[in-house]
Amino acid sequence: MKLTILGGGGFRVPLVYGALLTDRGEGRVTHVVLHDLDDGRLRAVARVLAEQAAAVPDAPRVTATTDLDEALRGADFVFSAIRVGGLEGRADDERVALAEGVLGQETVGAGGIAYGLRTVPVAVDIARRAARLAPDAWVINFTNPAGLVTEAMSRHLGDRVIGICDSPVGLGRRIARVLGADPKQAWIDYVGLNHLGWVRGLRIAGRDELPRLLADPGLLGSFEEGKLFGADWLQSLGAIPNEYLHYYYFNREAVRAYRQAEKTRGAFLAGQQARFYEEMRDPGAAALAAWDRTRAEREATYMAENRESAGAGERDADDLSGGYEKVALALMRAIARDERTTLILNVRNQGVLSVLDADAVIEVPCLVDSGGAHPVAVAPLPEHATGLVCAVKGVEREVLAAAESGSRARAVKAFALHPLVDSVNVARRLVEAYADVHPGLAYLK
Template sequence: MKPVVLCIVGAGGSYTPEIVEGVLERQGLTVAQISLTDTDPDRLAVMAGLTRRMIAAKGARIAVRESADLAAAVAGADFVVTQIRVGGMAARQIDETIPLRYGVIGQETTGPGGMFKALRTIPVMIDIARTIAAIAPNAFILNYTNPSGVVTEAVLNHTDARLLGLCSSIPLLQHRLRRQLAEAFGAVEIASVGLNHLGFIHQITAGGEDVTRAAIAHLNERYGGGDGMFASALKIAPLLGAIPVEKYGDLYFHRRAEYEAMALAERTRAQAVMDIEAEVLAEAADPAVQAKPPALTRRGGEGYSGVTFDTLDAILNDRGARIVMSALNNGAVIGLPDNVAVETVCHVDASGARTLPVGEIPLAYRGLVQAVKAHETLTVQAAVTRSRDVALQALLAHPLVGDIDVAEPMLDDLLAAHGLDYQ
């Protein structure tokens, strides 16, 4: 296996040490060079310095290159991790607060907030992907830029780039369930269907037998009844016949409680993350720090590195691994168009990712998934065409909005706040 050249776009972000740690800890992986690029030179310098110290502390021989020029950074890359945030946390603060004024959940990856993150991000990610496709046409883009599924759909339909949409939410849930079900059911296979941040564990099999209902009952008996996100997902699982992805499922199935909690909170999540990221950067800039900054444990993103390197390993070694990620549907999920992104189990080998057949989405949540997917596809169209009417259609289509008297003024407020000119 030839040594790998890995590029991180948005390397000034707080998750970069997770990727570097993964490079240093992954057995059987030889990385010759890590290339870092970011539009913020100060953050780039901090993370480049930490990266070099982490490598030196492990006694590894990996070259580190940093550049503000994207084309120079991606030249020769085999894999490019994209983790950009257009507008930074200030834009996230707008996305989280304006919807609340209209009685709507404000969240950065779904609803109005997720839509506006996509509207800002899609044009930039398309430009980045086109540059990568031109400079390093054989490179795979491993995308974590949110909203990941929407970005995946936009890039794959509007560029020639080889992009895979990654997220740790469902893979971490699968890992937890395998561990929790092992004693009662032995080794289990766990399938999922849905969209990024709207996924459902819809089938659990053991010894070739479908044990989904029994597994859900067992999990509720052992782990239900609490107040955590997992307990909340388990509470509705018997009704749905599936386990929704933690945290994000509550935005739909407990939307009133979620809205009230956000409206009454003294601080937004954006404000909390701003403080955490300031700590991460301060720790990363300390010459004495030679490992992942301790403050990063409060940032979230558990499993980020694992999914990245499982995918990288599957491609490099042509493993045909089964990994949940976002990819174009191409007939895998009946009832959704071929050219939209779905998040489901994919076959991952040297050629990339291919969705595996799923069939129909169970009726209990089919309409919800189809409605959110319509919203996402309209959002991609709005970002590409800069059409206000299409943007309004997208906002109106989202199940968390669904009211033209709310959608229209909220759209105009958000467009103005972000300085977006849609005609």
């Protein structure tokens, strides 16, 4: 089975390959094609993968190419993890937004809109090519903003594109662990949009254990989200929000922390990864050891500004292991082998949330089998969550409209309507500033 990884020179690709190395079952991936626009990054990542596979018999074969059509042709699965504009673009997204006093995070607020505006046209081109060159392939999208990009691709691939994210998985795992339960045995009642969702229940043997957690301030304060949001606020919500909702519930504090930081997250990662890829230019460097060292630093500093502003302290060791690669592998196994499972995924709504239309991509538990991912019916969201979901989905639709039409006015509208951008004039200045620094936005007229 052939797996094509778009963004194959990306730093986190070895996580995906490492997960593949654990799969010894029938119908497993036997050929991995790495595609990237940067041949040097491809060679660097291929070296890491070669060291990963050195002690593994019959490891999946790895080839690399800068030709997109060649990479897509005949693929069974396509994993999309591209970053349009690179980490330098992410740093620019953050810098421009913070100069206006608004959030520049890559998936939330102004930064997420800017990233979406330059990513959607590229993702749509990939979707069209995949439909033509690999019509039977399943596309797994990890490209951010994951929900928005998945919805853009779904207009050309239908339900054969599925978005993944490790945030809900990690949240459910942490809650189950605190409650003394096996995460694999828990049903997580989670719903929302990507990076905008809530756990409303966690059922173990048919019993909802979330009320027990919410009633115990000590337990609430013992894991990442409890430290980040505070026990009182979680008890007021009656739910556990995705960590990215910290940007909404504590926006002023988050913006202040990001403005006071020595470097933005994007600037930090750009410098860190540049050092890794530079090190890989030395043919004698130990590739896997350098990658492991760099990844450990990356994971330990994740959302550091938010944790600092909340007084949440350092991340727990158990939260430093990532997880999206495990979601991707479980998804591929379920589809390729009809190994039915339940995963929280980004898929078309299909009537699950009545406040959104059928084609709106949402993040929700899905039953997965050889026919793809099927969203599970969930209870309606409370009004405060419904308002936020509808507002952000409306912004996503404006981004899609701007990308399709090239309308600068629609782009301004997308920024102006976002709950974290509080001024039409700020929105106009943001579009001007982003167009100045991103060549990929030259299509906006």
